[in-house]
Amino acid sequence: MRVLSLGMLWAVACVFPDSASAELSEDQTQALNALVDNLALLIEDSTPSLENLQALIPGLNLSAPRAVDEAALAHFEARVRPVLLVHCASCHGGEKPKSGLRVDSRESLLAGGKGGSAILPGNSEGSRLIQALRYTHDDLKMPPSGALPKEVVDDLARWIDQGAPWPEKAPEQSTDAAKSHWAFQPVKRIEPPADPSGWSDHPIDRFIKARLAGRDLEPVGMAEKRTLLRRVTFDLIGLPPTVEEMRDFLADHSPDAWNKVIERLLASPRYGERWGRHWMDVARYADTAGDAADYPVPELHFYRDYIIDSFNSDKPYDQFVREQIAGDILARRLPKERYPELVTATSFVALSRRFGTGPYQDHHQVIEDTIDTVGKAFMGLSISCARCHDHKFDPITTRDYYGLYGIFKSTNYPYAGSETFVSDKHNRRAFVTLLPPEEVGATLKPHRERATHLAESLRYLKEESQSAKRIAELDARIGAISQVAPKSEGGDASLVEPIARLVAELSEERDRRKAELDAELGALQEQLRNLDVAGLPEGVTGVYAVSEGDPADAPIHKGGNPGEPGEVVPRGAPAFLPGGGPFTIPPGSSGRLQLAEWVTRSDHPLTARVMVNRIWRNHFGKGLVASPSNFGLTGAKPTHPELLDWLASEFVARGWSIKEMHRLILSSKTYRLASTHDPRKAEADPDNDLYWRWDRRRLDAESIRDAMLAVSGVLDLSRPKRHPFPAIQEWKWTQHGPFRAVYPSNHRSVYLMTQRIQRHPYLALFDGPDTNRTVEARRETTAPLQALFLANNPFVTEQARALAAKTIEACTAERERGAWLIERALSRPASAAEIERSVTYLSAYKQELEKSGAKAEELDLEAWTSYARVVLSSNEFFFLD
Numbered sequence: 071m072r073v074l075s076l077g078m079l080w081a082v083a084c085v086f087p088d089s090a091s092a093e094l095s096e097d098q099t100q101a102l103n104a105l106v107d108n109l110a111l112l113i114e115d116s117t118p119s120l121e122n123l124q125a126l127i128p129g130l131n132l133s134a135p136r137a138v139d140e141a142a143l144a145h146f147e148a149r150v151r152p153v154l155l156v157h158c159a160s161c162h163g164g165e166k167p168k169s170g171l172r173v174d175s176r177e178s179l180l181a182g183g184k185g186g187s188a189i190l191p192g193n194s195e196g197s198r199l200i201q202a203l204r205y206t207h208d209d210l211k212m213p214p215s216g217a218l219p220k221e222v223v224d225d226l227a228r229w230i231d232q233g234a235p236w237p238e239k240a241p242e243q244s245t246d247a248a249k250s251h252w253a254f255q256p257v258k259r260i261e262p263p264a265d266p267s268g269w270s271d272h273p274i275d276r277f278i279k280a281r282l283a284g285r286d287l288e289p290v291g292m293a294e295k296r297t298l299l300r301r302v303t304f305d306l307i308g309l310p311p312t313v314e315e316m317r318d319f320l321a322d323h324s325p326d327a328w329n330k331v332i333e334r335l336l337a338s339p340r341y342g343e344r345w346g347r348h349w350m351d352v353a354r355y356a357d358t359a360g361d362a363a364d365y366p367v368p369e370l371h372f373y374r375d376y377i378i379d380s381f382n383s384d385k386p387y388d389q390f391v392r393e394q395i396a397g398d399i400l401a402r403r404l405p406k407e408r409y410p411e412l413v414t415a416t417s418f419v420a421l422s423r424r425f426g427t428g429p430y431q432d433h434h435q436v437i438e439d440t441i442d443t444v445g446k447a448f449m450g451l452s453i454s455c456a457r458c459h460d461h462k463f464d465p466i467t468t469r470d471y472y473g474l475y476g477i478f479k480s481t482n483y484p485y486a487g488s489e490t491f492v493s494d495k496h497n498r499r500a501f502v503t504l505l506p507p508e509e510v511g512a513t514l515k516p517h518r519e520r521a522t523h524l525a526e527s528l529r530y531l532k533e534e535s536q537s538a539k540r541i542a543e544l545d546a547r548i549g550a551i552s553q554v555a556p557k558s559e560g561g562d563a564s565l566v567e568p569i570a571r572l573v574a575e576l577s578e579e580r581d582r583r584k585a586e587l588d589a590e591l592g593a594l595q596e597q598l599r600n601l602d603v604a605g606l607p608e609g610v611t612g613v614y615a616v617s618e619g620d621p622a623d624a625p626i627h628k629g630g631n632p633g634e635p636g637e638v639v640p641r642g643a644p645a646f647l648p649g650g651g652p653f654t655i656p657p658g659s660s661g662r663l664q665l666a667e668w669v670t671r672s673d674h675p676l677t678a679r680v681m682v683n684r685i686w687r688n689h690f691g692k693g694l695v696a697s698p699s700n701f702g703l704t705g706a707k708p709t710h711p712e713l714l715d716w717l718a719s720e721f722v723a724r725g726w727s728i729k730e731m732h733r734l735i736l737s738s739k740t741y742r743l744a745s746t747h748d749p750r751k752a753e754a755d756p757d758n759d760l761y762w763r764w765d766r767r768r769l770d771a772e773s774i775r776d777a778m779l780a781v782s783g784v785l786d787l788s789r790p791k792r793h794p795f796p797a798i799q800e801w802k803w804t805q806h807g808p809f810r811a812v813y814p815s816n817h818r819s820v821y822l823m824t825q826r827i828q829r830h831p832y833l834a835l836f837d838g839p840d841t842n843r844t845v846e847a848r849r850e851t852t853a854p855l856q857a858l859f860l861a862n863n864p865f866v867t868e869q870a871r872a873l874a875a876k877t878i879e880a881c882t883a884e885r886e887r888g889a890w891l892i893e894r895a896l897s898r899p900a901s902a903a904e905i906e907r908s909v910t911y912l913s914a915y916k917q918e919l920e921k922s923g924a925k926a927e928e929l930d931l932e933a934w935t936s937y938a939r940v941v942l943s944s945n946e947f948f949f950l951d
Contacts, residue, residue: 142232150229151704153222157213159462176236185210191234194227224849248465249646252711253450253701254675256648259719260712274738277713278761287751290763293744295320297951299331300897301764302736304950305689306335308344308773308818309780316897332736336729340787340818342382345728347772347820348688349377351848352447352699353394353418356841357793360423360826361431362805365487366795369501369614372410373417375789378820387681387726388670391448394418395666398502398617399659410504416615418443419662420484423826423842427489427805429499434632437478441471446844448669449676450683450701453644458630464702465646468626473642473652476624480641480660482617489804501612510610618660643668647675676701678718678726683708685731686717687847689741691767699846709759745951766951768850771836772819778865778942779816781895782872786816793823835859860943867935870942874934884909887934895941911937 158173162183171183179188179199188199195201202210203223211217229235262276269279269289282289293301299319303311311319319331335341355374358364380390393400397415404412422439425432438454445453455461456471485499503510625635640652641661649671653664669677680701687693694714696706708714717731724730735741745766752758758765769777779785794813803809810828815821824830824841832838835855839845860866873891881887888908892900900908915933924932941947 142229142235146229146235150226153218153226157218176234179234189230189234191230194230197227197230200227200230248463248703251464251703252707253679253705254465254646256673256675257678257718257722258712258715260716262716270739272738272740273716274713274735275740277710277716278738278740281710281760282762285754285760287754287760287762289740289761290744290746290748290751292739292742293764293951296898297744298328298742301950302331303335304769304773304777305736306332306344306732307338307340308347308776309340310777310895311897313893313897328742329733329737332733336732339382342378342380343818343820345381345688346374346378348684349381350374350820351839351845352684353377354421354423354443354839354841354844356421356824356826358809358825358827359486359488360842361425361488362427362808363487363489363803364808364810364825364827365801365803366793366809367486367614368792368795369612370417370421371790371792372414372504372613373421373615374820376411376414376417378789379411381728384727384729387721387728388677389726391670391677392663392666395444395669396662398615399663401506406506406509409506410613413502413504413615414613416502416617417613419478419481419616420614422483424486424488429485429488429490430483431488433483434627436483437475440478441474443844444474444665444669446699446846448680449674450680450695450697450699450705451644451676452700452702452704457627461702463704466644469639470642470644470646470650472624472626472639473644474665476622476639476641477661477665479624480619480621481662482619484614484616486614487801500617502615502617504611504613618658618662621655621658621660648673672722678721679714681728682717682721682731683714685728686735689732689735690761691765693847697846699844764951766949768949770848771833771838774836774948775819775832775865777947778869779818781942782869783876784816784869784872785818788817790815790817790821832859832865857943860939866939866942870939871931871935873938873942874931877934877938878930884912888937891934891938891941895938896944896946908937911940 154173161168162171162173167183169183169185171188172178173188180191182188182198185198187197189197198207198210200223201207202212203218203226205211205217217223262273263280265271265276265279267279267283269275279289296316299311299316303309303315319327322330324330355370355377357368357370358366393412393415395416395418397412401409401412419440422436422443425435430436438457441457442452442454445451451464451466452461453466453471453474455464456466456468458468460467482500484501487498623638623640625638628634628636641655642652643650643665645651649668653661653668655661655664668674671677679695680698683693683695684698687698694710695701695708700706717734720734721727721731740761741764743761743764745764748763751762755762776785795811808827810825811823812831813823819833822830822833824833826841829841830838835853837849837851839848873895876894877887877891881890885905885908888905889900892898892904892908912933915936916929919929919932
């Protein structure tokens, strides 16, 4: 007998782990027979049968699914199943899957195709699926159109390492059961349960306490004031509290001290920068278009600022949604002072990723990105899964998808440039002006007059050029005569001399005019090019926004292929939701306004639920629903459904005010719990799904960077405008040489320039957002490169040196300096032991510097810079308790 693959046997055991007595399903039987065929190749004289496999693995259960926890299944439903459906099922599904591989069940993936099993549960890197997705396999590169983002592949690898859990039975699509899914039902107003213990009268606490009591658990104690102020300050504005703010709060013993802190932070301009960044994750904000050359869009800072200002002003969320879908249409109905703001809001739609190398290439994919983002951002629905066929799980039909497709196909999208930018006669297109229509004409009048003048000038110069050409021809003829006449028999030189003088004068005039003509022509050509590439005349500001196009219903694309049109579908919304189905759309309109009004209906079951869950998640590090952008059947179930509905109903009742939701959540005892670990409680609820404590978590990428800038005193709190992109006349990027840049800045991280093709190196290292998709929840990783960044990157060194300089300036004695630095950086007083350690460290460091020949005047600054770097790299600086 040959050596049997233990990996293959273990893979089978993972699928069918216990007794052999239960009956196999049809899928399991097919999968197992395929695996036996593979095993038979390794075993001499064996017959490929279930009996032989049973003999090989005594006690093997050939039917029972492997036990998995809910978190692993939630990860599968939120991050794995959608990828398999969207990126794999079109080829590896149906009646004739490519290479015999299907991806619609765990058994199919284990059985594999012609090349063998696609996955090895527990061994992602040994799985052919991951090798193909990472493009590390010698023969397999999937998808063939281009590699998926690393984060997506990492999600699949994590799933395989968890044992590749798969629900026993996938929910069926478009059935009454699917339509009765909890998230598709009306929001219920449920009164908070009573709390007999008297722990808290707060409505949120009563919901939380009821669930804890049901499991015989109690919440831990409350966090101390220092911890709370640091927590809520980072939470609301993304910066550490100052030493003065901490001292003021500790000294305030009034009953409303906590509420005063909340109000102060909500009134800060820094609040919009922090919470606007959360929305930018959802809106997949970037400063580039995403085409093959990733052309920059300098005007997108207007949308960034719109988001920040909307959060600072506490714009009602339903209004915020309507403006981003149909602000340009609303702008015609509202006061003209709001026109720039409303038009800019539609950058949310315009931000859809561009594809290819030319104007509007693969535009159907741009529209797909719009539909996907609208569905996930506002409703928590993966609508794009219905592009090729009816949704496999949610009751969303292909007709529903193309009802939305028609709306956005009837919309004009701007074109920012691409590989053909240099050669394309019409470069940037369809940018929307920030002026109302009635003012555009008056503003454009000087531009039209200038264009007319340029045209007349060109005609004149053309005529002048013809004159210069004729002079040159005459010059040549006279020159020939002057050379020939004196030599001719009987020639009269006196006749030639006057002609020669005339030739000299004409030549001199010609040279002068030629230089003038060349200069004038060059200037005019540059002016015309500037007008052409910018798309708008000087003095008229454009934004990367959408506008109404030629309205038309769209045909279904058979199999998702726009080259195979099918039945034309009227524009509308998913029919299974209240008010869904075809819209009544006025002539000449796209239907975006009707869509915006439908999404924000007060009886829409998803919009309020999805947003309050996002708010909750950003306060607690996890949502009541663990899949914030997937409330469908493949998403996670809410841990506290009654609380979620109560919050959603409160959200609407309080005018869709996001700041009111902050006040409500932050005033609860649940938010103010300590992060203390309790072994007994952790055993009963290891993931803290019941909120018996506050989950300790790492600062996000922006907060880490901003905190370093803040404590070093270098942070620039002003708002920058455009990024320093190259002049538009220099844009010549291609798919082989795409735009790439990183611009240094001491402004807050929300203002960093971000791209689609190349992620910002710092943000990528510390788990910043993927700008190509709606980010529902950022990953939190710990990687060696992060430690290397903190130890070696010039940015960290600069902040450490600036903090060291401030420390030296603030205090004279070493012990005082150590105490001052720690309090400034960590928002707490230094312990006596820490101060002694700092003195010892500094003394040893200075000795080493002296040995290396450092100058005496450099010792203090260099030593304190090193110590400051240690503090800025500490876990305490990076984590919130």
